Amino acid sequence: MLSRVANSLFWMARNIERAENNASVLQVQLINMLEADDAEVLDRDWEEVLEIVVSLAEYQSQHPHFKTDEIIHYVAFADKNYNSLINCMTYARENARATRDMIPERLWEVLNKFYLELPAIRRNDFTLQEIQDFLKTITMTSMTAQGVVESSMIRGVPYSFIKIGKWLERAEKTARILNVICEKARKEKQGSVNHHYYWLSALRLVNGYDAYIKEHPPTMDAEHVLQFIIEEDRFPRSIRYCMDHVMETINKLEKGEINHYSERLFQMLETIQQEVISFKSNDMSMEELMDFLNHFQNRCIQIGQIFSETYYLVEPVEIK
Amino acid sequence: MLNNYQTAExxxxxxxxxxxxxxxxERFYQMLRQxxxxxxxxxxxxxxxxxxxxxxxxTVYNESVGTERTMPFDFVPIIIPSHNWKKIExxxxxxxxALNHFLEDVYGDQEIIKxxxxxxxxxxxxxxxxxxxxEGLNIPHNNHIFLAGIDLIRDENGEYRVLEDNLRNPSGMSYVFQNRYVMRQVYPELFGEHSIHTLEHQLSELHQALIAHVPENSKNPLHPCAVLLTPGSYNSAYYDHVFLAQQMGIELVEGRDLIVxxxxxxxxxxxxxxxVDIIYRRIDDDFLDPDAFDPRSVLGVRGLLKAYQKGNVSILNGIGNGVADDKAMYAFVPDMIRYYLNEDPIIPNVQTYxxxxxxxxxYVLNNLDKLVVKNVGASGGYDMLIGPHADEQEIEMFRKKIIEKPSQYIAQxxxxxxRxxxxxxxxxxxxxxxxxVFVMTGSKSHVLPGGLSRVALKEGSLVVNSSQGGGGKDTWVLHEGGNHHA
Incomplete structure (x- = not known):
């Protein structure tokens, strides 16, 4: 397969996953804010959301004050926000368009449909209901796209690149969500009621509340939640699960063999797997936990780079 | 149903x-009435x-902003009886x-000039x-024209005439298939009991023709690696490229995916x-290789021409086909047919001045209001005067243009x-x-049954180009005996 095509498939999947995750974070916040008791709490919540879905610093450099409508607009629609929902979905469509000969027709149609319906979305003076509907459409589009991939694609090279893009994006986002929540917990008073609230929102933000509650009714302690989000290998949004699947997919792609060109990639993946497996939340301080999460996010960036170099997704290509 | 429908003159x-x-x-008409x-x-x-x-x-470009548009589809098909089709074929x-002989000749001994x-x-x-x-290249099957798109019209007597030859990058084949697909999905009833030529195997014919062009020095002549070279997803015919690559099972590549x-x-x-052994390129000659053509081109591949000249890769359609399909050379095609094949043209041209x-x-300057004037180098309906529809100002503008650069224009x-x-x-x-009509050639020639019927949907308009509001219709070629008389 062409490197350019592999790169487009990888980024198509990442962009879809990113849009879905960010939409879901915004969805959670739109509900949360209804119960926020004062302006200060509301602002703090928005800070968190911005730190998760874009970059808080970048937003603040352009917008000195927090206004709910402005933030929603920025996260959902703003052209200048590289990671706005509309941008992610549009990049995904562009990537799909550049690989139309590789992907199922239906996958293209799903992304194209979203794009064609965009002009009907009001980007200013919107109601909350309209935004909720828009977020739902994103979620449904992402899920339908994944459904088409799962139900109709040959388990070949293009499929692998799509899946790797998705798992990497998800692992990174999960780590980022935890990181932001930990940061908040560290800054604020360590009251037990508050703790409960942090871990609850962490679970909601990673879309894992329902799954967690089935395993651990009705407790909400830090250790369990962290174990669940970081190392639960049956929870499809945990860091462990995502990284295991990246490893498994690359293994299949390489038919279980390690060649000189893929050696670095395998080494790095094994290192990360070890680091995740040996993570023990019970004897960690909040600082240590945050170090771990920061370290893991850096690892995600590294693995992305090594992955790209291994499959020539980045220039230059040298003859061997 | 067709109340007030006027066939006029x-x-x-x-x-x-x-x-x-x-x-x-007749059958279609009866079906429609239901x-x-x-x-x-x-x-x-x-x-x-x-x-x-x-x-x-x-994609239509307007002030550098690209808008994606569909070609409007009209469901009334063009039905061609078997005997008409055989003649067209x-x-x-x-x-x-004949055109291929001409290309081989002008890049060879130039007998036709001598x-x-x-x-x-x-x-x-x-x-x-x-x-x-x-000049003087030895290319597979001496074939310069892998895929030709010949535009036909019918005059007031119903006689088919060739309007234009497209021997460089004729587009639109994907629409033939998609028009049929949509027609079958949305109007299954209308097919009724018609017995029409299927399009099912046409893309495998195209693929056969493509891989027949194995270059001299291929390392893998039995399974050559063929690719379709596209300018990219912003090109107006990108869908056509995607469709053909996908259906033929070959990689769709951009210039940046190739290296020499x-x-x-x-x-x-x-x-x-x-x-790579065979490149079906949908990039114009000028942009193919910055070393050999326009040095500013970023679409092409440096060194491609040399690889081609050495017989290491085939490029389809051939380089330099444009000399045979411009509007001035068009007038000589009947002469080419007589000269190379010693036959009379089966489908005539339109009279050309x-x-x-x-x-x-x-004669032309005295009759501008009755004639069509075309720039020999333009296509897509641009720089064209349609005398009977033009106002005084336009006619005067073209009069000036003609006097300034007479070789640049022809009239018909x-x-x-x-209609x-x-x-x-x-x-x-x-x-x-x-x-x-699409003609594909590898070791032999094959004509896709039917082709792309284009329709000028603006009432009274003569321009069928999709960039100027034209639409498409499905084209049915009836099987022999499929021409049911009422």
Whole structure:
């Protein structure tokens, strides 16, 4: 397969996953804010959301004050926000368009449909209901796209690149969500009621509340939640699960063999797997936990780079 | 159903007069009468949406902003009886064969010039004549024209005539298939008991023709690696490229995916470099290789021409085909057929006046209001005067242009292009149509049954180009005996 095509498939999947995750974070916040008791709490919540879905610093450099409508607009629609929902979905469509000969027709149609319906979305003076509907459409589009991939694609090279893009994006986002929540917990008073609230929102933000509650009714302690989000290998949004699947997919792609060109990639993946497996939340301080999460996010960036170099997704290509 | 439908002084594909269809449309006509106008309107909407949803679009550039548009589809098919089609088929093979001889000749010994059939300067002054790049090459099957798109029209007597040859990058084949697909999805009833040529195997014919062009030095002549080279997803015909690559099972590559090393072309894959044997390029000559053509081109591949000249890669269609399909050379094609094949043209041309010929020029300048004037280098309906539809100002503008650069223009009589009913806005009305016929050639020639029927949907308009509001129709070629007489 062409490197350019592999790169487009990888980024198509990442962009879809990113849009879905960010939409879901915004969805959670739109509900949360209804119960926020004062302006200060509301602002703090928005800070968190911005730190998760874009970059808080970048937003603040352009917008000195927090206004709910402005933030929603920025996260959902703003052209200048590289990671706005509309941008992610549009990049995904562009990537799909550049690989139309590789992907199922239906996958293209799903992304194209979203794009064609965009002009009907009001980007200013919107109601909350309209935004909720828009977020739902994103979620449904992402899920339908994944459904088409799962139900109709040959388990070949293009499929692998799509899946790797998705798992990497998800692992990174999960780590980022935890990181932001930990940061908040560290800054604020360590009251037990508050703790409960942090871990609850962490679970909601990673879309894992329902799954967690089935395993651990009705407790909400830090250790369990962290174990669940970081190392639960049956929870499809945990860091462990995502990284295991990246490893498994690359293994299949390489038919279980390690060649000189893929050696670095395998080494790095094994290192990360070890680091995740040996993570023990019970004897960690909040600082240590945050170090771990920061370290893991850096690892995600590294693995992305090594992955790209291994499959020539980045220039230059040298003859061997 | 077709109340108030006026065939007027035009040849109508479907109707004999307001009341009665032609025999080969009889069944279709009966079928149509079973629908209500509302029903047809609804189906029409469904059909248009289907194109949009599938992203079967072309990009229109306006002040550098690209908009994706669909080509409007009209469901009244063009039905061609078997005997008509057979004649077209023979005529197209004959024409493409002669044109290929011509290309082989002008990049070889130039006999046709020496024998005084075609003026030397018409060849050598032609901006698309790439002598330096293409002279004396030994290419597979001596074939320059892998895929040709020949545009046919019918005059007021229903006689088919060639309007234009497209030997460089004829687009639109994907629409032939998609028009049929949508037609079958949305209007299955209309097929009724018609016995028509299927399109099922056509893409495998195209693939066969493609991989017949194995270059001399291929390392893998039994399974050559073929690719389709596209300018990219912003090109107006991108969908066409996607469709053809996908259906033929070949990689769709951009210039940046290819690299030339030691005069061999490779594509950049996730496993390193892979040797390429055959390139079906949908990039114009000028942009193909910045070393050999326009140095500013970023679409092409450095060193490609040299690889081609050395026989390490095949490039289809051949380089320099533009010398054979411009509007001035067009007038000589009947002479080429006589010269190379010793046959009379089966499908005639439209009468063409050369404006560099003083006698012709005189006649044309005195009759601008009756004639069509075309720039020999332009396509897509641009820089064109349609005399009977033009105002005084336009006519004067063209008069100036002609006197300034006579060799740049030709003129033709305004042909009463045939018409067929089209359904728009809840009624049927007559629209001008033409037909692009696709001829594919590898070790032998094959004509795709039917082709792309284009229709000028703006009432009264003569321009069928999709960039100027033209639409498409399905084209049915009836099997022998499928021409049921009422």
């Amino acid at each position: 035009y040849f109508d594909e479907m109707m004999k007069d307001t009341e009665k269809p032609k025999p080969h449309y 629908f209500s106008i509302d029903n047809l309107h609804e189906k029409n909407e469904t059909a248009q949406l289907s194109f949009l949803r599938q992203g079967i679009t072309f 023979r005529g197209m093979k004959q024409r493409v064969q 024998d005084g059939i075609i003026p030397r300067d018409l060849v050598e002054q032609n901006p698309y004549y790439y002598k330096e790049q293409s 090393r030691d005069d061999v072309v490779y594509m950049k894959t996730i496993r390193g470099l892979k040797r 050369f404006l560099r010929n003083p006698e012709h020029q005189d 009589p305004t042909i009463k292009l045939s 067929a009913p089209a359904f728009q806005g809840g009624r049927f009305y007559p629209c001008h149509v033409d037909l692009r």
